Amino acid sequence: MEQQLIDEARPTRYATRQPILAADETVIGYKLLFRTDVVSHFSATDTTESVRTTIDMSTLLGLDILCDNRLAFIPCNREILLGHGIAFLPPEKVAAEIQSDVTMDDAILQACCELKNAGYKIALDGFMNNDPRQPVVHLADYIKVDLQQTRLEEIPLIIGSDRWEHTGLLATGVETRQDFEFARRAGFHFFQGYFFRKPESLRTRGARTNKVVYLRLLQAVSQPELDWMSVEELIKSDPTLYYRLLRFLNSAVVAFRGEVSTVRQALTLMGEDEIRRWCRLAGMFEMSQGRPSELLLSGMVRARFAELLGARVAHGESDLFLLGLLSLMDAILEIPMCAIIGGLSLNDDSTKLLLEHEGSLRPIWELILAVESGAWQAVVHNCRLLGIHEDFAAGCYSSAIAWAQAITDSI
Template sequence: MDLLLARQPILDAERKVYGYELLHRSSRLDGFDNSDGDRASLEVLSNTLLSFGIRKVLGKHRGFINFTRELLVNDTALLLDPDVFVIEILETVQPDVEVIAACRRLRKKNYLLALDDFLGREAFHPLAAAADFLKVDFRLTSHHERLKIVRRYNRPTLRLLAEKVETEQEFSLACQEGFTLFQGFFFLRPEILSQREVPAFKGNLLRILAEIHAEEFDFGRLEDLIKREPSLVLRLLRYVNSAAFGWNSKIGSIRQAMALLGEDEMRRWLTLATLPALASDRPEELVRTAMLRARACELLAIEAGLAGRSLDLFLTGMFSLLETIIGRPLKDLLDELFLPGDVRQALLEPPPAGGRIGSVFRLVENYEKGEWERVTDLAKELGLTAENIAQRYLEATSWAEEIFSQIHVTV
């Protein structure tokens, strides 16, 4: 694979996914010259999406793709489906005659246009008048400047998007200012609750999570806890009786299902099954991100020389957002689980804690943010190739989308 491809979510005011900005660069980890904003790069991106499956990367959502002046005036956007992609014009593109003409051609073909890092400067008004989205950077603008932009450009056909929104306070402020779309990692930030504020419905699910990660796996205690969750029983029996297993006879009991799946598979399946329920009062993208991290870490196990630690890598990725999902300090939550020392270190301590487990996790975390230089350093440390990382991340993205859609059907 010739392309590193990551995605960052764009959420609406209800914290539901509207779309994803696609971050991409050449897979040449050495000597990257930061100039892959040309037609060849976009052709690779288009081919990657088409060959792998656009919906496996974006789900049912739109994809925002950055465009330089060259890409814009050469009509390179025609490589992309206007019903799926949004053309995001970089802040370096000056609104000259050729650029304005290119935007008009795209509008006639029903493409949606977004302006990146819009500051409200008068010279960019012609572009703003043609845009469907204005992206305003919270780090580059003041409250007063954003209000001026909202007052001038707020119209029914335009969506105002606040980007680099990193905290709940900034999200609330952006909502008050009149923005309706939001990009940033505010939804991944934990909001710590007191013990008594943790919703009661999470209690038994937390006990299940603790039981499957106890030092000794007790089928009897686990069966008793699962019985208290009828929806979990139904999903477990559906799963174990699916065509993927091909048993000769139907599996009808929890104990039989657990015996057939074994300890490791039960740990993996129950972690996947309980975390979405624990996060039912949180943004959906939080669960999707945790799943993507878990699967990406797991898939990199063999190439990273950790073939026997795939479950530990899966749990590292999944539990990385446990604090945000549940609303309790991560250390307190991990103290209730029996996890390997390097997994705990990777989750609780700064780099380079956690050894190779920690390095794989941090590689995946930086990949999702598009921190390509850090990805390069970690890839070299682990002996991974760019092609392997890109392929595994796309596979993990597809898997997370599929699992997430199944959750909505079965929960």
């Protein structure tokens, strides 16, 4: 049944989203982009179809699922603005990103005023010194400056004015911790990029006591033979973990009849495979507290995406679901990956992938990263290496996003 649902997820829907964070690294929204056909994208010269697809897919899949109940930043070119292309999306959940090549005239100014009056937020993408979009600056809720496309000496000229007192200054192209620290010192309020997914090599630390419990639980459920008594004792040793298990089992996501009130009862009902999966998810959920929520959600999407790919991709004895979860654990705990996997029963292929990003599983890893970042040419390349069609990969990824959102709501 699950395979049938994946196969029926056509036309191809590639959802790409990049997190936007505040200075404390909490996620405030996502930049969204979609493609319906990865291959044809390479010859396309007009972005209108891409933007329309973004809007269509946002309507179809739901912004709450795609953006984890946060703000959606959707790029808008001239045609979309004049055609009221985002009118079907809820204004309180959307920031219309006016692209840098949009020519300012009375029609565009009127369209932006109408969006603002309707409750949409306005963002000016790729803002530069002496930007030609000055006529709509007073409407902007966000001014986006690309650190990779702007000379350093120009940044103070762009953001140094007191006219931004009521406008969010948003740095894009923030890919490293150094980028983030520079932008924060420069005066930016928000930051777009994946910088927080990479742990700092010079700032590693031991896990706090409660996180040690979750690491021990992860180790316990990764053993070839499950020690039920050890798992039960670990769950019972942490009240939050115990509560999450009972809440999950009594939620609408799980089709058990009758109320579940004890760990032993939960373990009996769930069975070995499900208890292994739940412990991995719940442990990751707790260990991610205090870190950007995007880390948790991305780890779960990766895990489910990899698991679904495994239906058609050779992966030996490797547990692709576990690999997806572990792939961001170093960023969540801010400790080296070698310390995380030290006590886990992983095979050589899995260990080599997590430590070196090499080995027989590398094409799967590269496909996951390519889909996440919208590197469409790499998506096609790695799908061909794996012997799968792009449609199948897209269906798996869409299913993984919806699944991860439903699970995080229930745990």
